[in-house]
Amino acid sequence: MAHRQPELDLSPEVSDEVRQTTCYMCACRCGINVHMKGGRVAYIEGNRDHPVNRGVLCAKGSAGIMQHNAPARLRAPLKRVGPRGSGQFEEITWDEALDIAAGWLAPLRKTAPEKLAFFTGRDQSQSFTSH
Ligand code: SF4
Incomplete structure (x- = not known):
């Protein structure tokens, strides 16, 4: 058969x-x-x-x-919610993330902008820094 x-x-x-x-x-x-x-x-x-x-x-x-x-790909901003190094984060919206960043940077811009240093690599980060 x-x-x-x-x-x-x-x-x-x-x-x-x-x-x-x-x-x-x-x-x-x-x-x-x-x-x-x-x-x-x-x-x-x-x-x-x-x-x-x-x-x-x-x-x-x-x-x-x-x-x-990749399953580990970041799809939204993450905010640390536990102690530093604990690995505890929660997803937040881009609006929340930008508000947090602006809240940190705005006082610096007003008082002492020379205290801010910004470093990027040469690839994807250029989208933030190029004209
Ligand atoms: S751009 Fe760079 S990483 Fe991509 S295929 Fe070419 S050599 Fe490889």
């Missing part, structure tokens, strides 16, 4: 949409094709037509998918 194998889909569709953009995992800015499935990032590949990387994608670029899909 012949043994029947269940039919396997050996080449499932990776995505239902591909968006072309630029990798921001480091300063090289390689071109990437981001495969979306059901509105979520499903797979990232290098863009062969991009002059910087010509289709090559490094491991860090591939890991960019976790910036979107």
Whole structure:
């Protein structure tokens, strides 16, 4: 008696949409094709037509998918509610977070702005600091 194998889909569709953009995992800015499935990032590949990387994608670029899909991804501002170092936080709204930050910084701005120093890395933080 012949043994029947269940039919396997050996080449499932990776995505239902591909968006072309630029990798921001480091300063090289390689071109990437981001495969979306059901509105979520499903797979990232290098863009062969991009002059910087010509289709090559490094491991860090591939890991960019976790910036979107990681369970630990921050989705809202967190406010510490326990003692420092206790790891106790609660989610707050952006309006609350901005009010808190403005409450800390406004008196400094009025009295001694030279006491404020601000340091950023070279990547995503530039969206806060560039003109
Ligand atoms: S693919 Fe790698 S080298 Fe290219 S921008 Fe992303 S992290 Fe940098």
